[in-house]
Amino acid sequence: MSENRKIAEDLIDAVGGRENIHSVAHCATRLRIMVNDKEKIDQERVEQIDKVKGAFFNSGQYQVIFGTGTVNRIYEEVSQFGLETKSASEQKTEAIKSGSRFQRAIRTFGDVFVPIIPVLVATGLFMGVRGLVMQEEILSLFGITPDHVPENFLLFTQILTDTAFIFLPALVAWSTFRVFGGTPIIGLVLGLMLVSPSLPNAWGVAGGDVEPLRFFGFIPVVGYQGSVLPAFIAGIIGAKLERWVRKRVPEALDLIVTPFITLLVMISLSLLVIGPIFHTIEQGILSVATNVLSWPFGISGLLIGGLNQIIVITGVHHIFNMLEIQLLAKYHSNPYNAIVTCAVAAQAGAALAVGLKTKSVKLKALAYPSSVSALLGITEPAIFGVNLRYGKPFVMGLIGGAAGGFLASILGLKGTGMAVTVIPGTLLYLNGQILPYILVNLVAIAVAFALTWMFGYSDKVKKEIEQQ
Template identity: 45%
Template sequence: MSVEVRTLHLQHIVQRDCVLSLQTIRNIAYTFLQILIAFSAAKAFGANQYLGAVIGMIMIHPSLQNAYTVATEGVQQTQSVFFGLFKIDMVGYQGHVIPVIIAVWILAVIEKKLHKIVPEVLDLFVTPLVSVFVTGYLTLSIVGPIFVWAENAILGAIQWMLTLPLGIGSLIMGSLYAPTVVTGIHQMYTAIDIGQIAKYGVTYWLPLASAANVAQGAAALAVGIKSKDKKIKSLALPSSLSAFMGITEPAIFGVNLRFFKPFIAGCIGGGCGALYASLVHLGAKGTGVTGIFGILLCLNQPLQYLIEMVIAVGVAFAISFVIYKDAEPKAVTADVTETTGTTETVENIEIADNNKAEETLTSPVNGTQISLSEVADETFASEMLGTTVAVEPADGKIVAPCDGEVSNIFETGHAVCITTESGGELLIHIGIDTVKMDGKGFTKKVSDGDKVHARDILVEANLEEIKNAGYQTTTMMILTNTDEFGNVTKAEPAEVKTTSKVMTLTK
């Protein structure tokens, strides 16, 4: 064998190995996505996260037919359940999200009930075993099939809409694609791609998804360029780049949904791009890549793909740039009348809500300030509502962190809203999912409109009653109008008292 032939042979082996490794790494998260979703959902629902992961494993067990093969191979096996009452398809839940979340919610309910009734000496063994077995059986026999049917009905409706004349269906679905990303339903769209490739040799869905994705990126880019806020710029610009690569979550959740109008602009741009793609019958030869690199799957129609991208980006960027505005400082207008002789002059004087340049907030409860990564609720942990401080309370006395006014105290007593002297809008949320307790365990000490001073008691919470009901007592203090402050800083996690400074607001 000549040196040239050996060299080419070696290059072929290296390339093959590299491609294999890259494919494995690229697909790993999607291959086990249901396990990751179940693990995260268990944290949100207050269940054991490892038991949640087990439920995810059950739903994609190798003994079940891979859901992605059903479109081309059909259902290979069925199984009788409930002593022969009916049969179910033995198909896994690859590409499905909603059944996984529902299954973990059932697990959380069962686990919490068992913790209350099973003797402590048996709890460690009985509760996990029974929780997983009952949840797994109910999921595979009832919950899974029902929600898969519902998801398939949605997919069928989408497929039908794509056949509507003049690209109307694509216009609608291109506009609605981003909202489905918010709900997580988009994870099941792979079934559409695979089904269309099997039937037509191409998928008309992927170009639609690409238009929707880059449109959200363009809307975020417009925000980043137009905004004068450095924090918004630092978030919007990299988020838009990520969306152009096909990963839209940072742009959607971090920027567009936060200000909402850019999100609508992105939806409109996505619809316009999808409309063009439908009119020119733009199809992709494969699936898995959207955004800029999606052109690699459309090399049979690269020009049409580029035009689609330009339309989606241009429309979304233009609309977002026009309708987005940075939030203005709250102000009221007062009319001051001056009378000199027979001449009356009216001047409009803008009076700011407050003049405090800096305000310090103390902990709303004695206890331990924890890292947000330890908070078992993704909404609070991700600071989606605003800058957040979380405390594991040592007692149930929830106090005002500063002087201010109670703008709203929930009927259930589990949450209080306070407006501070510097204009900060605070939400103090006692426990996780404690709204479900319907006020049990909470004694309100203030009413709407009450003026409060730092360390005045707002609510007395019965921590034991909350824990016995199966809920966590972690208490969050959220600054919901963070954007209206130039700088917001938080203290590092540590033991805290109601005199400890945990947040500083600077105008």
Template identity: 55%
Template sequence: MQDICIESPLAGELIELSKVKDVGFSNGAMGRGAAVKPIDGKVYAPFDGVVEVLFPTMHAIGLKSMTGIDILIHIGFDTVKLAGQYFTAHVKQGDRVSKGQMLVEFDLAAIENAGYDTTTVIVVTNSADYTTITLLLGDTIIKSIGGETNVKDSIPDNMVKEEYVAAEILKYIGGKSNIRSVEHCATRLRLILKDKSQINEKSIENIDGVKGQFFAAAQFQIILGTGFVDKVYAVIVRDSESLAGSSNNETAYQEMTMLQKISRTLGDVFVPIIPVLVATGIFMGLRGMAQSLGIQFSENFLRMSQILTDTAFAFLPALVTWSTMKKFGGTPVIGIVLGLMLVAPQLPNAYAVASGDAQVISMSIFGLTVPVVGYQGSVLPALVLGILAAKLQKWFKSFVPDVLDLIITPFMTLFISMLIGILVVGPIMHSVESNIFSAVKAFLDLPFGLGGLVVGGLHQVIVVTGVHHVFNALEIELLATTGQDAFNAIITGAIVAQGGAALAVALKTKNPKKRSLYISSVIPAFLGITEPAIFGINLRFVKPFIYALIGGAAAGMAASLMHLAGTGMGITVIPGTLLYMNHLLEYLFVNAIGFGVAFTLTFMLFKQSE
């Protein structure tokens, strides 16, 4: 890698490439360089070299220097439509030229009078071969640092990294005054801004520490990585009580599509429950591994382990109603009690009914026979009941006097919700849930692994749209009903495939600094977090993302063919091994397929110039 310096081939005003109107040039897609607002219509050779390309319309010329520098000089925007009018070429393709030799003349005034912008772009088309590209025009100097377009600036030695990144983000989003609300998740800073036009996306991506940026779910999301995002968030909201206490939910919901609203709601309800189910799945995996190794446990030890693994699912409706009440503004403890009512010991246990050890209770109400049963392991009855109870509680609070609120509101909320839940919502939603579950399971069990192929191939596309939280309820239902999560086994290959494709891009990247940045985006994918790899690398170049989808489809098909399923949910790839202790080799094989296909296709077919 080396530094190069090129004198401008035109006289005029040298300007930054990012300020030109043509996006194809301003975003660096054609290479790094600068632009000139010309004051006359003469283009000279900036070095000794060869005319490699001269367009018939003479509005663009490509040169190669004796030292291997490739540059494109593009005169004006859309001037190709002039079909050569007002242009005169003094060289032809293949000619050797000397520095200072006139290449092309054009009638500046005539072209501008015809309505065309004459801003001339000078880009180095093999930018990746050079660290620093400097363009000179008189006393003006424009530098582009890095082996590729959009290389990030270094953090000053005298600044803490999170301080620097937060300051740069604020600078390129229009400052704190442009923020309506700000939150963060495990890897991303989520911003809702007053004026989106103030965002400089390219400059934000160039910040050292930023792994990518995108709009999703009505929010501007900046990928910073696990742990680091907390630090940057803390700096941004520091000394600003309004931002520290802000929430994106209400503003974001107003701008979401209906599907995004449903997905976000399900995510808000089920995400708080997932850590418990992750822990439960790990307990099951460890116990299964020990038993597969021939380790014998005493009856009491097994009983204690069953308490660890079975409790969360036995009382799953209580977890769901608690989280739902909290999400919809009700009292969470009322949600817990309602959920426990759905699995009260006075009701026939759902698992016992399914095994034939208990009978459903039939109750006659207004001439209708209603089946009454416990809802152990059910999700939809608890979800809908939690929403209804939260709305009902708010309704009572709207007119019950404060002095009686503590007594009347909880009593009436619990009484009415219990009756509705057990006699109406429970039977209806349990039937709906059973039908949905049967359809999903049938799809996943399609012959030849077709269900896994489709899910594995499309899962990360759904992640990009931001509506992937809808799968949380499905996975919880799979675990509660079957004790295993086949969906997790399918998507782990899709996740590692994104990491495989991104790693291939990183290894093909010549610039050491850019390569290290790419690798830092790859690592989270092997821990189950794909956003840095997707938005920082794969989607930016498009083809690696497609190759990763192919890898995910192949891995998903393999998982389906082997009937692979995890003992829990919420973790994949390397951490996910804890859920597959009984089938570790099969799990590693599925991940190897996803990684191998995506990596190989990307490494073999993706060209770094793309």
């Protein structure tokens, strides 16, 4: 019997046998198992299986971390035992049906905004690169000053950095329609209508240069460039309206009538009711968040940096995507990212300390790759495979995140994008902030590492935990 087949067999037994497995899927690093009864899972036995780098139950799935490449081979072996296999997206759809109403709502929120994030990441990187190129020291290498930069070049950089935020409502409405069962192209057109050049520009109105249109003498109508919440709410209602209309329209007329009614009703509702109400709410949320992030003495960095990874464990961290998008759309900067990256880096420091201190070859083989993964912005292997498993290292990581976040807040660090942290995140701080960015990450890592080394881990504690 091959090694991978033995691992697959042991894993199936450890999760309660074939009769306890509903379906199996995999992503880039994890085997995702839908089980019938989670109480039948032998967690300790799973973690002792060779090549397993951690296992946890999340979003209705039992997720076993194997790592890139390895997971594909294990999946192939598992699928040969006659189990039902599904794609990761199919299983995720099925998993969404489980959990509390609040958990399902958060997952749905994440499903809407996660597909948008890659283009916003790219936009943030463009902002960072532009900030680097436009520095006097860099321009001097080409014998020019900022005043001599060609206008066409500046226009080109604005296309790269502004487009995604100008048409943000179109992206949000498209994704919301997709998630809530509507036709995505109808959502896209509805979102584009919200930023139509026929409407007064939202940023011009905010700056006092343009007056909003007045419908019925009192309803202000403007474009919603850079706005999130009005498009999100319009997308939810629009998708439900489209489905309602489609059920009542004869099939022969569906192609014409359904999009016509949906767009007519929704753009009227969006401009006259949803937009004015939810744009005001959105501005209130942003104002509160901005005030919290600007609390004096580094208090916001201390709290957010210390609590962020606890929020990640609960799975509700996707709700902050909207906040980061709003910050970038309005201010073109994101202080939240600077604080969160310290929380991520600190978990890497704690996992590294465990790896260096333990004499267990298996734990070293788990801790080292996990710390590298965290330095690349992915903390799940470090948290679930190492730090949370032994308790104190995770707490020391929280303290390290608080220390780094405190310093980031004091220094006023602000990223030009979102969703990338630690090493990849350096690209968001090329606009003169790279050295303090490196400093706050090193502080977070060092504090978490030192505390874990001195107080957070010993092989004696490891043995006691594993014997419980």
